[in-house]
Amino acid sequence: MILILQIHNNNREHMHSKNTDRRILTYPVLDSTNDFCRNLADRENVKEGTVVRAVIQEKGRGQGSNRWEGGAGDNLTFSIILRPLFLSPANQFVLSMVASLAISRFLDIYTAGVKIKWPNDIFAGDKKIAGILIENSVMNNRIESSVVGMGININQEFSGSHLPGAVSLRQLTGSIFDLDECLDMLCFEIDRLYSMLREGRNEIIKQLYREKLYLLDSEGTYLSEGTVFNAFIRGVDNTGRLMLEKTDGEKICYGMQEVEFIRPAD
Secondary structure (H helix, E strand, O other): OHHHHHHOOOOEEEOOOOOOOOOEEEEEEEOOHHHHHHHHHOOOOOOOOOEEEEEEEOOOEOOOOOEOOOOOOOOEEEEEEEOOOOOOHHHOHHHHHHHHHHHHHHHHOOOOOEEEEOOOEEEEOOEEEEEEEEEEEEEOOEEEEEEEEEEEOOOOOOOOOOOOOEOOHHHHHOOOOOHHHHHHHHHHHHHHHHHHHHOOOHHHHHHHHHHOEOOEOOEEEEEEOOEEEEEEEEEEOOOOOEEEEEOOOOEEEEOOOOOEEEEEOO
């Protein structure tokens, strides 16, 4: 801990979480909290649960080549270091479930209609309010460390043609939120769900995730390998693949990057 403070002594460290053991590092500007955390995670003395938060994240990343765009100082952009040594790489998608459920439970306190758009985007209605990027370090068939990055639109106001598919908690409620308090509440939900995972209550987590799926058992339009088709979401399998049932009754599971959601069916 001392070494980290010496390296980053121009920034500030504080503990404001209800979990007084949690270490939260807040920086005015970072390229990517996930990149920063990956370097931290390699140090054995960095405690599990350490949070790195950026007031401004200049190069936030989403799934694949996607980027996370957020207003300066308006939103929550942070990453958390976990060490789920108890979880096999084959079950790593359960971490995504935990992160998605934590955000949705936090947002449920303030607004209705929050859903998880597979695999881990969070929607309020038909607009995106949060995203997640999880990067796991696997060695000897076990997950040595996980960096869970989250971006949540809290106080930003999206207007005009700028990101028309995005929405913030402020826009949904008309209120301005204290970001420190929001982070505290969100970390509480992460702790609670991660404890369930550590206790082996995976099936409960999977069921909770399924119940929160955007368009569950509803018809939507999808694209895969150049073909557009309509299908119903039936859930996810044990590896996190999306289970779709086409309108002709055919059932297919798709991994990430194998299928693209276009829109709800007309």
